[in-house]
Amino acid sequence: MHQRKRRLVAAFVLVPVLAGTAVACSSAGTTPQPTDAGEPQAVTITVMGKPAATNTAAVALFERQVAEFEKANPQITIEASDVPWDAKTFATRLAGGSAPTLLRIPLTEPPALIERGQVADLSDVVDEIDGFDELNPRVMQFLERDGAVYGIPEKSYAFGLVYNRDLFEQAGLDPDEPPTTWDEVREYAAQITEKTGKTGFGEISTNNSGGWHLTGYTYTNGGQMIEQDADGSWVAAFNDDPARDVLETWQRMRWDDDSLGDNVLGKQEDLVAEFTAGNVGMWVSAPPDVYPNYIAQGGDPDAFGAGPMPQGGADATLAGATVLMVSANATEAEKRAAVNWIEYRALRPNYDLDIAAETAEASAADGLPVGVPVLPIFSDETYAAYRDAIDEYVNVPVDNFDPYVASLSEFDYVPEPPVASQEIYAALDPLVQAVLTDPNADIDALLDDAESRVNTILAQYAS
Template structure:
């Protein structure tokens, strides 16, 4: 078992020159083992997370004594990726978000794993919408979808009760969300509803609302190009909804520069009644932001006019530069660490047990990357280890399979989200914002990015 100190040191080594890494690999070969460098957690993860990883690492090495796992503190970011790839300092296995996978595919920066996925026998079990995120224009598969989420409506059960609302009957339409937000603001003095606005997260959550109302924000032209369609009635309705909550109802509080971290902090502290974000955020709310589990509630995003639920997630991938032996070891690790707990009862139980014993959340609702039957079966396997309040999340767990998932925009995802941040900020800070003009300009600016 390797300590978290070794993992942290390895994280620093990941930034070293390629020659230093080659020396490390040679040392591993002298021991008769292949050293496989795998991404673990971003810097700052708590000790319990590392303890859980250490136990899983031990289990894998016992089953694969010819492979030496070295965990690296690593967080994928687009600005540093190309330099790390060129310098040979990337982990052999790491994860990237769906929103960036298409760019990496187009740039030939991921390893083709088509044969390996097919040989493992579960290619046909993937949710086809999710598998598309790792499929190139050549039809090849370039990674393993390992985790997905659907956006949900998160709400504070304590604020609902203080406002005289039933926390077991959360809103099911956007109009009901508005009514509940106004009641919470009037009865408690807290923000009844809030939304992210900065760091590209405002654009992301505006997309969630627009897609839920039936919007298509970008059209794939089928030739590697895209057409921006942000300027549409559904996006306008989403912006007008935020405008009315802010200026007519005064139900959004006084803070309008929230990003993912700050909105989670405010929600966990009991200052926000409702907001939308990924369904997998419970773990972070409780572990990192100190939310009392009893106060947490989760239900599905309201849909109307043929709307869909926007999802996301990440994929386990390899750089295209690793050799065949390392690739084979990496596939073993990905299959064992990420995939088998979704497919195999013994692996699922072992994973859940290790997480539970390290005080990590087990059972947080996700958007299954595999078919519904496989997912429900896996939940039965681990039910004895589930330690999250699923009875407070039934609105989501019972409703999500009735919603159609939609992927995020593919072309220039993050830069366009940054443009859309400006739309959200404008309607929340300027009562007389011209929504029509703002949408028209963002569409022009987004298309300019897509045409680059």
């Protein structure tokens, strides 16, 4: 067994699933609980994670994987949903017992779900999974408590700059040298808008995305969003220069430079569509996560660029993850079947080289991206072997990701707020929206108001 990697460069990062897992392999390492007669118990589980219907190639591959998993595990039936996680909706469903068996959720959510007893302890099952002991401890610390294991990471992300290489060239900018600071971003954005008439830098501000971006940008300036007092209570910590600098930069780019465009009240899906259409020069997200959606919507692979998260002096970037958890209402047989599916789809492609190659071949045949550069969850040696195994099927312009990949070894990874993150993001959305829609927005007054709202949210949380 390889020693766990504990360097910051590996924090929160997994090899993402290549639109699924093996197209032809044996059953995963766990099995449903036998009946009294000694035969595996037939069980049906509902799982989140089916690709959106608009991504037809990914859906076709996913459905093929389900069929082959069920063939290898005839006692298990998979019912899949493409409905994404929504904290408000699923809180009600979990409370009412109608949530799916397998939950696919952001890393911000486990603490509250564990505290409320809404997810199952998997510790009696996960030890049977090959490679479980080598999962990144920086992620697993959010999924383990008092010897119990409540989830398994699927993939992770770190913020970086997504940009259009064609628009860079049209604006007279070098597409191999993306901006690395916020001052440079502002300069590049103004030049793109002036030379091409397109939005130089895209921004989002609804569905919690405004607060999410404000958080990530604040980290690059050395700030934080919340902090814990000695008595265990949490308080807002963003009413300070790092966040103020972000808001002032937005204000200048929106109203002085006119480089943010007018479509500032959208969500990430809206910005992906505009970027794919060639209407946006740059924006911030996780480039490896954006790329598959960009390709699915007809984006030009050669025009896609991935750069480092712009910095304001901190050499830091926001990092998070998608994790898989099982509803506390699941029976023992359902729990084991869900973990069986997790290993089959999410974990084995990372370390089983035959499966990695088969998955890559099938994905490439379906026109799905293969070989998007990421940082590994396992050892460097294992990841190198994985890259070798899929090499002949890589259809991604890997060099276009070089600036992003190179930057990740230079930055500290800062997790999202450890409590109430989605509620905090929602409370910050109006602040971001005001700055982006009102040229006379009073940033100090808006920060004071947001601080009060966030402190009200945090008042219920204590260690």
